[in-house]
Amino acid sequence: MAEPLLRVDKLVRRFGGIVATDNVSLDVAAGELHAIIGPNGAGKTTLISQLTGHLEPHSGSVSLGGRDITYLPAYRRCALGLARSFQITSLLLDFTAADNVALAAQAHAGTSFRFFANARKEKGLRDAAHAALDRVGLAHRADVLVSRLSHGERRQIELAVALASKPKLLLLDEPMAGLGVTESQRMVQLLQELRKEVSIVLVEHDMPAVFALADRISVLVYGRVIASGDPAAIRANEDVRRAYLGDQHVVTHHG
Amino acid sequence: MKTFTVSKAVTALMLAGLVLLPLYSQLSGNIFILTLLTRIVILALAAASLNLIMGFGGMMSFGHAAYLGIGGYAVGMLAQEGVGSGFIQFPVALAASAIYALVIGALSLRTRGVYFIMITLAFAQMAYYVASGLARYGGDDGLTVYKRSDFSGLINLSNRTQFYYLCLACLFAVIFLIWRIANSRFGLVLQGLRSNEQRMQAIGFPAKRYQLVCFVISGTMCGLAGALLANNTDFVSPAVMYWTRSGDLMVMVILGGMGTLFGPVIGAVVYLLLEEFLSQLTEYWALIMGPLLLLIVLFGRGGIMGLLGRLNRG
Numbered sequence: 001m002a003e004p005l006l007r008v009d010k011l012v013r014r015f016g017g018i019v020a021t022d023n024v025s026l027d028v029a030a031g032e033l034h035a036i037i038g039p040n041g042a043g044k045t046t047l048i049s050q051l052t053g054h055l056e057p058h059s060g061s062v063s064l065g066g067r068d069i070t071y072l073p074a075y076r077r078c079a080l081g082l083a084r085s086f087q088i089t090s091l092l093l094d095f096t097a098a099d100n101v102a103l104a105a106q107a108h109a110g111t112s113f114r115f116f117a118n119a120r121k122e123k124g125l126r127d128a129a130h131a132a133l134d135r136v137g138l139a140h141r142a143d144v145l146v147s148r149l150s151h152g153e154r155r156q157i158e159l160a161v162a163l164a165s166k167p168k169l170l171l172l173d174e175p176m177a178g179l180g181v182t183e184s185q186r187m188v189q190l191l192q193e194l195r196k197e198v199s200i201v202l203v204e205h206d207m208p209a210v211f212a213l214a215d216r217i218s219v220l221v222y223g224r225v226i227a228s229g230d231p232a233a234i235r236a237n238e239d240v241r242r243a244y245l246g247d248q249h250v251v252t253h254h255g
Numbered sequence: 256m257k258t259f260t261v262s263k264a265v266t267a268l269m270l271a272g273l274v275l276l277p278l279y280s281q282l283s284g285n286i287f288i289l290t291l292l293t294r295i296v297i298l299a300l301a302a303a304s305l306n307l308i309m310g311f312g313g314m315m316s317f318g319h320a321a322y323l324g325i326g327g328y329a330v331g332m333l334a335q336e337g338v339g340s341g342f343i344q345f346p347v348a349l350a351a352s353a354i355y356a357l358v359i360g361a362l363s364l365r366t367r368g369v370y371f372i373m374i375t376l377a378f379a380q381m382a383y384y385v386a387s388g389l390a391r392y393g394g395d396d397g398l399t400v401y402k403r404s405d406f407s408g409l410i411n412l413s414n415r416t417q418f419y420y421l422c423l424a425c426l427f428a429v430i431f432l433i434w435r436i437a438n439s440r441f442g443l444v445l446q447g448l449r450s451n452e453q454r455m456q457a458i459g460f461p462a463k464r465y466q467l468v469c470f471v472i473s474g475t476m477c478g479l480a481g482a483l484l485a486n487n488t489d490f491v492s493p494a495v496m497y498w499t500r501s502g503d504l505m506v507m508v509i510l511g512g513m514g515t516l517f518g519p520v521i522g523a524v525v526y527l528l529l530e531e532f533l534s535q536l537t538e539y540w541a542l543i544m545g546p547l548l549l550l551i552v553l554f555g556r557g558g559i560m561g562l563l564g565r566l567n568r569g
Contacts, residue, residue, distance in 0.1 A: 054453075083458075091451065092455075106440055107458050112440045115442075
């Protein structure tokens with residue numbers, strides 16, 4: 001097998017006596033959509049934070065495209081092609097949708113130590129922003145302040161911001177969080193499209209969505225990966241059922 | 256200007272007033288008002304520079320008066336040592352302010368929030384005590400500048416009108432620069448950081464680098480105000496660096512409207528005129544000034560600019 005795009009090797013992170021990430025190893029091949037699921041408190045967000053550089057692991061390593069990024073700061077990882085969306089929407093509320101996305105494009109288009117020319121008139125950046133907004137179906141809301149957009153629209157902007165940096169790997173931390181049924185469906189459709197262009201690590205609670213989208217699924221319980229495999233294998237896995245899915249038939253009736 | 260608004264009209268009126276004032280002073284023979292307005296214009300420049308880090312950058316620096324002192328002492332010390340040329344004095348004043356800002360900024364930006372306020376305050380107080388200890392340059396008593404900066408016939412700073420227009424030109428130049436910066440790539444990153452630092456880091460911007468550069472630009476601009484101020488009063492003393500001075504500058508910015516282009520100018524004009532006229536009325540002027548400021552800040556969120564903005568809508 002070729003070198004995976006993302007390789008996580010024996011990652012450990014403790015908070016006091018609690019081991020939030022316990023020897024986690026997983027890899028994501030180029031072109032793959034790898035979902036990470038697990039009950040509340042399983043350490044999904046802790047894991048993601050170590051991938052994005054917001055939290056340092058105590059041991060183990062993370063590498064992107066063969067390069068060790070374990071201790072690189074967040075902004076450097078971003079330059080290497082790692083983009084993320086936040087579980088709790090994190091945008092520039094007093095900026096327009098287009099500004100939010102254009103800034104992400106700007107971060108990857110030359111130096112930002114330019115003090116004189118009007119950045120809002122740079123065609124390249126504006127075009128990139130509109131293309132990304134168009135991709136998530138929000139081109140018509142480009143000039144609206146983010147603080148005036150709905151929750152669902154903000155989730156889509158999160159995605160557009162991540163896309164505008166033209167990433168190799170997209171880390172999506174619960175993109176469906178707080179979305180209604182139709183909004184969720186639209187998001188799933190959108191992710192179906194995006195996965196053709198970019199590798200994705202998806203952390204998500206919405207089981208039907210995960211099983212519909214993922215090539216592979218890793219199940220995290222108490223900080224440990226208890227199972228990893230394609231959706232069919234995960235669905236059939238006894239440990240997973242016992243630890244996580246319980247007796248609910250959310251999964252079995254799907255697909 | 257695309258549309259007419261109250262705040263634009265007030266700004267235009269004020270600017271016209273500032274430009275035409277020497278004419279009035281000449282005609283009426285009221286020299287005092289020109290001296291007062293020169294001081295106001297210089298402090299407006301200082302407030303505008305503070306607004307760049309505070310309003311656009313979201314960094315609450317409580318030690319901005321230090322640059323007034325550094326710029327002032329650069330002029331005063333050089334004059335004392337026999338270097339009277341403004342072509343040397345002013346660049347030295349700006350460079351000294353920039354270097355101080357670079358060092359202080361690099362240390363202060365390791366902290367956030369209240370700690371940032373306290374550490375910038377502490378450094379400014381340190382500068383204050385260092386200046387008090389400079390026995391050769393007057394120590395506590397300050398330093399008299401016997402001869403104003405000499406620009407070899409290009410402009411005569413001892414001529415009140417010429418000096419006033421120099422200060423006004425500097426103010427306009429600084430505001431023009433801030434306007435360009437605010438809309439530039441750098442400015443957008445800066446305002447993005449003010450709005451949501453975590454997000455900006457995640458899309459690939461190293462926060463501190465941008466904030467530090469902003470800190471240095473702002474400090475350099477304020478150093479210019481310091482050099483002008485020393486020329487205006489023919490005197491520089493540690494008192495210009497005292498923390499209450501930094502507080503005054505902050506009040507001007509907040510009063511006028513943080514993060515607006517002309518807010519700090521309006522803030523400086525209103526604050527200093529009020530101080531001047533109230534102190535002529537009564538020695539307890541602070542008792543009137545305090546509540547008045549409180550009212551404006553309470554009911555005019557966004558300062559006077561915010562208040563005018565709402566007048567327009569209402």
